[in-house]
Amino acid sequence: MTYFSLLTVNGLVIGLIYALMAAGLTLVFSVLKVVNFGHGSLYMMGGYASYYAIGLLGVPPIAGVIVAMVALFLFGVVFERLVLAPMYSDKVERKDEYAIIVTFGLTILLTNLGLVVFGPFSKSPPAFLQGTLIAGPLILPYDRLIAAVIAVVILSGLSWFLARTSLGQALDAVSQSRDSAAVIGINPKRMYTIAFGLGSALAGGAGALIAPIFALSPNMGELPGVQAFIIIVLGGMGSVGGSIIGGILLGIVQGLGVGFLPDPNRALAYTQAFGALLLVIVLLLRPTGLFGRAHMRLE
Amino acid sequence: MHGTFRRSHGLQALLLLAAIAAPVVAGPYWVHVGALAWYYALLAASWALLAGYAGQFSFAHVAFAALGGYGSALLTLRLGLPLALSIPLTVILAMVFGALMGALVLRLSGPYLALFTLAIAEIFRLMLVAEENVTRGSLGLEVPGLFPGGSDVPYYYLGLALVVLALLAMNGLLATRVGLFLRAIREDEHAAQASGVNTTLHKIIVFVITAGIAALAGIYYGHFVGILSPNMVILPEMGLVIAMAVIGIESLPGAVAGAVIVYALSEILRDYGEWRFVLLGLALILVQRFAQNGLFPVVERYLDRRVAPHAKSPFEVANVPNVEGDYAKPS
Numbered sequence: 001m002t003y004f005s006l007l008t009v010n011g012l013v014i015g016l017i018y019a020l021m022a023a024g025l026t027l028v029f030s031v032l033k034v035v036n037f038g039h040g041s042l043y044m045m046g047g048y049a050s051y052y053a054i055g056l057l058g059v060p061p062i063a064g065v066i067v068a069m070v071a072l073f074l075f076g077v078v079f080e081r082l083v084l085a086p087m088y089s090d091k092v093e094r095k096d097e098y099a100i101i102v103t104f105g106l107t108i109l110l111t112n113l114g115l116v117v118f119g120p121f122s123k124s125p126p127a128f129l130q131g132t133l134i135a136g137p138l139i140l141p142y143d144r145l146i147a148a149v150i151a152v153v154i155l156s157g158l159s160w161f162l163a164r165t166s167l168g169q170a171l172d173a174v175s176q177s178r179d180s181a182a183v184i185g186i187n188p189k190r191m192y193t194i195a196f197g198l199g200s201a202l203a204g205g206a207g208a209l210i211a212p213i214f215a216l217s218p219n220m221g222e223l224p225g226v227q228a229f230i231i232i233v234l235g236g237m238g239s240v241g242g243s244i245i246g247g248i249l250l251g252i253v254q255g256l257g258v259g260f261l262p263d264p265n266r267a268l269a270y271t272q273a274f275g276a277l278l279l280v281i282v283l284l285l286r287p288t289g290l291f292g293r294a295h296m297r298l299e
Numbered sequence: 300m301h302g303t304f305r306r307s308h309g310l311q312a313l314l315l316l317a318a319i320a321a322p323v324v325a326g327p328y329w330v331h332v333g334a335l336a337w338y339y340a341l342l343a344a345s346w347a348l349l350a351g352y353a354g355q356f357s358f359a360h361v362a363f364a365a366l367g368g369y370g371s372a373l374l375t376l377r378l379g380l381p382l383a384l385s386i387p388l389t390v391i392l393a394m395v396f397g398a399l400m401g402a403l404v405l406r407l408s409g410p411y412l413a414l415f416t417l418a419i420a421e422i423f424r425l426m427l428v429a430e431e432n433v434t435r436g437s438l439g440l441e442v443p444g445l446f447p448g449g450s451d452v453p454y455y456y457l458g459l460a461l462v463v464l465a466l467l468a469m470n471g472l473l474a475t476r477v478g479l480f481l482r483a484i485r486e487d488e489h490a491a492q493a494s495g496v497n498t499t500l501h502k503i504i505v506f507v508i509t510a511g512i513a514a515l516a517g518i519y520y521g522h523f524v525g526i527l528s529p530n531m532v533i534l535p536e537m538g539l540v541i542a543m544a545v546i547g548i549e550s551l552p553g554a555v556a557g558a559v560i561v562y563a564l565s566e567i568l569r570d571y572g573e574w575r576f577v578l579l580g581l582a583l584i585l586v587q588r589f590a591q592n593g594l595f596p597v598v599e600r601y602l603d604r605r606v607a608p609h610a611k612s613p614f615e616v617a618n619v620p621n622v623e624g625d626y627a628k629p630s
Contacts, residue, residue, distance in 0.1 A: 035410035083588055092591065094485075096409030097356055101545055101587045108538050109580025115573040222534060226421060229414050265436070269429035276418040276425070283407060283415050 002137040007259045008252055013144045013213075015251020016151035017206050021224055022231035022243035023158060024202030030175035030238030031195035034084065034099040038106030039203050040225020044218060045110060046072050046204025047211040048118055051125040061128045061212065065150060068208035069201040076200025079106065080193050088189060107225075114218030122215035147209040154205055155244055158198075162240060171195055175238060223272070230275040233282050250275055311552055318459055322452050331451045332566045333559075334523055337458025338364075340558040341465055341516035343543035345509040347554035348469050351544065352478070353505040354485030356409070358537050359400065359416035360513050362423045365531040366393050367514025368521035369427065369434060372442040377433070382445070390514050397510025401503035408488070417534075424532035439528040442521040454523045461519060462555060465512050469551050472508065481505055535576075542583045546594055553595050 021043055028036045036042075049071040050064035059067060083102050092098045129142040162168035173181040174191040182188055207221070214220070227250060232238075235246030257271035322330045342364060350356045370389035374380045380388070400419065407415050427434050434440055446453040472478060480501045483491035492498045521527045530536070543558040561579065568575040590597045 083584060098587055100356060100413050102584050104538060105580045105583030109577055112573040112576035266429045269425040273422045273425040276421045279418040283411060
C-alpha cells in the first residue's frame with residue numbers, strides 16, 4: 001500500500017512536469033496550428049539554461065527556473081520570427097510539411113549542439129532544497145515537492161493569463177479563428193510570436209524543474225517530447241486544461257505501471273508503449289481528443 | 300524543357316556509371332560506406348515517394364525497415380527457413396502491414412499523420428526492446444551474412460542493384476496514371492476525390508509499395524551489417540532519412556543523390572563528431588527556409604544562369620526561359 005501511494009505521488013510530480021510541457025505544446029498548436037516537433041529539445045535547453053545560470057551566474061536554484069523560462073521565451077520568439085514566419089505567407093506551399101521539417105530540424109540541431117557544447121555526460125544542478133519530507137507513509141524528497149509546487153504555480157498562472165487577461169483572450173481568439181481575430185483588430189502574427197515564445201518558455205521551465213530530480217543530458221528531451229505529443233492528443237489538441245489533466249493522468253498511470261508489471265525491463269518499455277498506444281487509439285477513434293474543443297477538430 | 304529532360308537523364312547515366320566503377324578506385328572503407336549509403340538511399344527514395352509525391356508524411360518508415368531486417372532474420376534463425384523463402388515472406392508481411400497502416404491513416408493528414416506514425420514506430424521499437432527472448436532486445440540480434448568471405452564489394456553491388464531496381468519500379472509507377480493521382484491527392488485530396496480519383500485505393504497502394512521497399516532495405520542492411528538493434532527505429536535515424544530526402548527532393552533520383560551526399564559527408568566529417576549533425580539540422584532548416592524544392596533545382600538554376608550568358612546558339616538561348624519556367628510553382 002505504502003509502495004503504491006509512493007508511486008502515485010511520484011507519478012503525480014512527473015505528471016505535473018509533463019503537463020507543463022504539454023501545455024506549451026498545446027498553446028503553440030492551438031494558436032499556430034503547428035505541432036512543434038522540437039519541443040523536447042527546448043525542454044533540454046531549459047534544463048541547461050538553468051544549470052548554467054546557477055553554476056556560472058550564481059543565481060539561486062529556484063531563480064534558475066525563471067532564467068530558463070525567460071531565455072527560452074526569447075529563443076522561441078527569435079526562432080518563430082526567423083524560421084516559422086514565412087509559413088504565414090504564400091511563399092510556403094505545403095505548410096504542414098514545412099512546419100514538421102523545420103521543427104524536427106531544430107531537434108537535430110539542438111540535441112547535437114547540446115552534445116558538443118554541454119558534453120554527453122549527465123550533469124546535475126544543485127537541489128532546490130536538500131532533504132526529504134516524511135509524513136506518515138509518504139516519503140517525498142523536497143526537490144520533487146518544490147518542483148510540483150512551482151509547476152502548479154506556473155500552470156495556474158497560465159490558466160489565469162489565458163482566461164483573464166486581454167492578451168490571453170487575444171491568443172484564444174486567434175486560436176479559434178485567425179481571420180475573425182484579425183477583423184476585430186488583433187494582429188495574428190504578433191500572437192503567433194507570443195504563443196511560440198510562451199510555449200518554448202513552458203518547455204524550458206519544465207526542463208529546469210526536472211533537472212535536479214533527474215540528471216541533465218543532451219537527449220533528455222526525446223522521451224518527454226513523445227510523452228507531450230501523447231498528452232496533447234489525449235487531452236484534446238489545443239485545450240490547455242485538457243493537456244494539464246492528460247499530463248497528470250499519464251504520469252500517474254506510468255508511475256503505477258512500473259510498479260505493477262513484474263519484469264522491470266518490460267515494465268519500463270511497455271508503460272511507454274502504452275502511452276503511444278493510447279495516442280494511436282485516440283487519433284483513430286476520437287481525433288478531437290478526450291477533452292477536445294470542437295473548433296480544434298481534425299481538418 | 301526537352302533539354303533539361305535529356306540532361307538529367309544523361310547525368311543519371313553518368314552517376315550510375317560512376318557508382319559502378321567506384322569500388323575499383325575506392326578502398327574497402329569507402330566501399331563499406333557506399334554499401335551503407337545504399338540502405339539510406341533506398342529508404343530516402345521510397346520515403347520521397349510516400350511523403351514527397353503522395354503527401355503522406357510518415358515517421359514509421361524506419362520501422363518498416365526494422366520489420367524487414369528483424370522479420371527475415373527471425374524467420375531464418377528461429378524457424379530455420381531458407382533465405383529464399385524468408386526474404387519474400389518478410390517483404391509480403393511488410394506490405395500487408397503497409398496496407399494496414401495505409402487503411403488506418405486514411406482520415407489523418409499533416410501533423411496528425413506524423414504523430415500517428417511516430418507513435419506506431421515508437422511502439423514497434425519498444426516491443427523490440429522489451430521482447431528480449433525473441434529479439435535479444437538492446438543487445439542486438441546477430442544476422443548471418445549473404446556472401447562468403449569478408450569483402451563488402453558484393454554487398455555494394457547488391458545494394459546498388461536494389462537502388463536501381465527500386466528507382467525504376469517507382470519511376471515506372473509515377474509515369475502511369477497512378478503517379479498523377481498520387482500528386483493530385485497531395486495537392487488537394489477532396490478535389491482529387493471529386494474528380495473521380497479513388498483516393499483510398501491509391502493511398503493504400505503507396506503505403507504498400509514504400510513499405511515493401513523499406514523492408515527490402517532493412518533485410519539488406521541486416522545481412523550486410525550482421526547485427527540488428529532497436530536503434531534502427533530511433534527518431535534520429537528517421538531524421539537522417541528525412542534530411543536526405545528533403546535536401547535532394549523534387550525527384551526520386553534526387554533523394555538517392557541526397558542520401559549518398561549526406562551519408563558520405565557525415566563520414567568525411569567524422570572527425571568533427573556531433574558537429575556534423577548540428578550541420579545536418581541547420582542544413583535541414585535552411586533548405587526548407589530558402590529552397591523548399593530541395594537543393595538540386597537551385598543548383599541547376601544556378602548552372603543555367605552561368606551558362607546562359609555564354610550561350611551563342613539560338614536553341615540554347617531560347618531554351619533558358621523555358622527551363623526557368625519549369626521550376627515555377629505549379630499553383
